[in-house]
Amino acid sequence: MGKPIVNYSKIHKSFGDVDVLKGINLDIKPGEKVALIGPSGSGKTTIIRMLMTLEQPTSGTILVNGENLWQMEKKGQLVPSDDKHLHAIRGDIGMVFQHFNLFPHMTIVENCMLAPALAKKNDKKEVKIQAVEMLEKVGLGDKINLYPAQLSGGQKQRVAMARALMMKPKVMLFDEVTSALDPELVGEVLEVIRDLAKEGEMAMILVTHEMDFALDIADRILFLNEGVIEEEGPPSELLVNPKSERLQDFLARFNKR
Amino acid sequence: MTWDWGVFFEVIPLIFKGLWITIGLTIACYLFAMIFGFFWVFVARIPSKTISWIFRWIAEFIRSTPPLVQLFFIFYAWPMVPVVGVTLNPFVAAILGLGLHFSTYLSEVYRSGIESVDKGQWEASTALNLSTKQKWLKIILPQAIPPTIPMLGNYLIIMFKEVPLASTIGVVAMLHMANDYGAQHWKYVEPLTVVALFFLLLSYPSALLISKLEKKYNRRFDKKTISTL
Amino acid sequence: MNSIMDISLLLLKGIKITLIVLAVSIVISTLIAFVAGLSRVSSNVLLNKFTGVYVEIFRGTSLIIQLFWFSYALPGLFNIHLGSDIWTAVIAISLNYGAYMSEIVRSSILSVSHGQTEASVALNLTKFQRMRHIIIPQAIRMMLPEYGNYLIQILKATSLVSLIGLTDLLYYGNIYRSTHLSEAPTVYMLILVFYFVLALPLIAFTRKMEVFSKKGVAQE
Numbered sequence: 001m002g003k004p005i006v007n008y009s010k011i012h013k014s015f016g017d018v019d020v021l022k023g024i025n026l027d028i029k030p031g032e033k034v035a036l037i038g039p040s041g042s043g044k045t046t047i048i049r050m051l052m053t054l055e056q057p058t059s060g061t062i063l064v065n066g067e068n069l070w071q072m073e074k075k076g077q078l079v080p081s082d083d084k085h086l087h088a089i090r091g092d093i094g095m096v097f098q099h100f101n102l103f104p105h106m107t108i109v110e111n112c113m114l115a116p117a118l119a120k121k122n123d124k125k126e127v128k129i130q131a132v133e134m135l136e137k138v139g140l141g142d143k144i145n146l147y148p149a150q151l152s153g154g155q156k157q158r159v160a161m162a163r164a165l166m167m168k169p170k171v172m173l174f175d176e177v178t179s180a181l182d183p184e185l186v187g188e189v190l191e192v193i194r195d196l197a198k199e200g201e202m203a204m205i206l207v208t209h210e211m212d213f214a215l216d217i218a219d220r221i222l223f224l225n226e227g228v229i230e231e232e233g234p235p236s237e238l239l240v241n242p243k244s245e246r247l248q249d250f251l252a253r254f255n256k257r
Numbered sequence: 258m259t260w261d262w263g264v265f266f267e268v269i270p271l272i273f274k275g276l277w278i279t280i281g282l283t284i285a286c287y288l289f290a291m292i293f294g295f296f297w298v299f300v301a302r303i304p305s306k307t308i309s310w311i312f313r314w315i316a317e318f319i320r321s322t323p324p325l326v327q328l329f330f331i332f333y334a335w336p337m338v339p340v341v342g343v344t345l346n347p348f349v350a351a352i353l354g355l356g357l358h359f360s361t362y363l364s365e366v367y368r369s370g371i372e373s374v375d376k377g378q379w380e381a382s383t384a385l386n387l388s389t390k391q392k393w394l395k396i397i398l399p400q401a402i403p404p405t406i407p408m409l410g411n412y413l414i415i416m417f418k419e420v421p422l423a424s425t426i427g428v429v430a431m432l433h434m435a436n437d438y439g440a441q442h443w444k445y446v447e448p449l450t451v452v453a454l455f456f457l458l459l460s461y462p463s464a465l466l467i468s469k470l471e472k473k474y475n476r477r478f479d480k481k482t483i484s485t486l
Numbered sequence: 487m488n489s490i491m492d493i494s495l496l497l498l499k500g501i502k503i504t505l506i507v508l509a510v511s512i513v514i515s516t517l518i519a520f521v522a523g524l525s526r527v528s529s530n531v532l533l534n535k536f537t538g539v540y541v542e543i544f545r546g547t548s549l550i551i552q553l554f555w556f557s558y559a560l561p562g563l564f565n566i567h568l569g570s571d572i573w574t575a576v577i578a579i580s581l582n583y584g585a586y587m588s589e590i591v592r593s594s595i596l597s598v599s600h601g602q603t604e605a606s607v608a609l610n611l612t613k614f615q616r617m618r619h620i621i622i623p624q625a626i627r628m629m630l631p632e633y634g635n636y637l638i639q640i641l642k643a644t645s646l647v648s649l650i651g652l653t654d655l656l657y658y659g660n661i662y663r664s665t666h667l668s669e670a671p672t673v674y675m676l677i678l679v680f681y682f683v684l685a686l687p688l689i690a691f692t693r694k695m696e697v698f699s700k701k702g703v704a705q706e
Contacts, residue, residue: 040689042515052604052607052608053606053607054607056609083612083613087610087612091608091610092611093608094608095608097601097604097605099601101599101604101605101704102603102605103601103605103620103624103704104624104701104702104704105623105624105627105702105703106705114609114611114619115609115611117618118611118615119609119610119611119615147701147702149702150702163609164608164609167609167610204533259563260563278677278703310512316680317689319562319680320690321638321641321642321681321682321685321689322642322678322681322682322685323641323642323643323644323646323656324683325642325645325646326645326656326674326677326678326681327678329656329660329677330671330674330678331669331672333670334663334665334670334671334674334675337667337668337669337670337671338671342671345652366549367579396599418547418548418549420547421548421550421551422550424550432548432551432554436554439558442647445554445558445562446558446559446562446563447557449554449555449558449559450555452551453547453551453552453555456545456546456547456548456551457542457543459490460545460546460547461542461546464542464545464546471612
């Protein structure tokens with residue numbers, strides 16, 4: 001595969017006195033599916049939140065398509081990015097949240113139409129057709145005029161995915177998207193992600209606790225522990241023959257549940 | 258007419274005297290409102306639906322009509338009412354009028370406090386076979402009152418800012434003194450500014466204190482907060 | 487019964503001023519509330535602080551004092567002649583309630599869940615689009631019941647305008663009472679009833695909004 005679509009180098013992040021990330025180096029290639037696993041507090045979510053511009057790294061650089069996300073050039077000097085710069089670059093990134101974050105005052109089709117209608121200033125009729133198609137794709141074609149409050153958790157999360165897909169992102173971020181769901185609703189959401197993964201052209205970074213699922217769809221798994229990437233490799237290798245003691249512990253605890 | 262600092266400093270001690278009357282009247286009105294507030298809570302719990310409905314609308318009526326007109330009613334109209342009518346001095350009229358008006362708000366605060374007590378507490382009291390008196394005094398009120406303290410404080414500040422209405426029926430406190438001075442010297446703006454400053458000086462720090470209390474209790478109560486008037 | 491009719495007809499003359507002051511004050515104070523409330527959540531420190539001072543001054547002093555102050559200071563101190571006391575009344579009431587209501591605008595905006603902002607960033611909306619399409623529509627729903635309560639407060643506040651000589655409901659009542667002392671109970675009870683009738687739609691609005699506002703918002 002070609003050059004990386006996302007590149008993290010020497011990324012540090014601290015919240016107050018707490019160092020959450022201590023030097024992350026990571027390349028994501030176009031179309032690559034990467035799963036981030038690790039104990040809570042290991043900084044998995046922070047990694048993808050920085051790419052979505054929801055969190056600013058303390059130091060280090062993130063490149064998207066070779067462009068510096070958090071710094072920009074101004075009069076020959078590198079200065080922190082302003083809103084305009086972030087806006088220009090993050091259009092290729094999409095994200096699905098743990099708690100859905102659907103817009104409760106809009107119907108689900110309006111949720112899906114909002115961003116393309118505003119950001120790309122497309123024809124509204126055309127956008128609506130696309131939104132309906134997208135909702136059909138996630139199995140909610142019959143619910144387009146309902147409000148988020150009228151849906152189950154699994155349905156909400158599928159809307160959230162459709163909404164993010166409407167942006168046609170090159171990289172999609174999934175932040176523990178099944179953690180807030182009732183166990184019986186997890187399957188339907190994973191199914192949609194699996195289908196997306198099969199389509200192939202979009203890179204995906206998944207923060208997840210679903211090991212079997214990670215094994216199934218990921219090209220590569222990263223094990224994060226205490227702010228560093230402790231171990232990485234293809235799922236069959238990493239999950240079956242973990243090298244580091246910490247990963248062994250982590251997996252053992254998981255299997256017990 | 259221009260701003261006159263001489264007048265400004267001259268009226269400060271004069272109006273300062275009125276400050277104590279304003280504060281005293283605030284406290285008196287507030288105490289009356291606090292006590293009478295319980296009356297509305299009590300009548301709302303009367304088992305007869307008709308009676309509690311009637312009282313609810315009486316409270317709504319008092320809450321939604323101007324306190325200024327209510328003051329006029331008590332001061333000018335009450336003496337003319339056959340049989341029960343008596344002439345009241347301005348202070349008493351102000352205490353009754355503003356106290357009654359605010360009692361309808363305080364009753365809402367009480368109600369929200371009582372409703373905030375978990376339903377399980379009532380059930381547990383019944384399960385422990387407590388008497389009605391024990392239930393209220395030992396279980397419900399000790400839990401219902403503390404979270405309402407910031408709201409009650411807010412209403413005290415609001416009451417403080419409403420008390421100047423009493424000058425319209427002749428209570429001589431800060432505002433009345435300022436207007437008197439104005440009438441004598443044809444200088445209104447300076448004394449009125451002094452009155453405003455005194456209000457600000459007292460109500461702003463109190464409001465800060467209340468918002469600290471609010472954060473401490475960290476609960477949002479009844480949203481029917483009212484502003485001046 | 488005759489005097490009730492007589493008084494009512496007299497009071498009706500004043501209701502026009504009451505309604506004008508009410509309507510104009512509602513419009514202007516709402517505008518002020520939004521401008522000030524948005525300034526209070528803006529990242530511009532100067533704007534934020536300046537608005538904060540305005541809000542605290544008007545919330546920290548009484549409306550009745552502000553009303554008198556404006557009625558003397560505008561022509562006297564600033565040499566501003568508005569041509570009519572209606573404007574003085576509207577300015578005082580609007581600045582006062584604009585300050586109070588800016589606080590509900592501010593707190594409603596702040597209580598829209600942070601996840602809504604994050605989702606807007608993820609969808610690459612601009613700051614303005616985020617406010618316009620996501621935050622403010624939800625904040626408005628949240629603030630409606632309290633807004634309704636403030637409309638009732640403004641209605642009650644309009645009774646003060648008779649004190650600076652406007653010929654409103656209360657003014658005509660006072661005139662009648664001064665010549666018919668023994669009829670004072672009827673006069674003031676009728677005035678109260680008039681105000682209550684005006685308040686009824688506002689009460690109904692507030693109650694409706696209490697139900698409506700719970701739908702369609704993601705609250706922190």
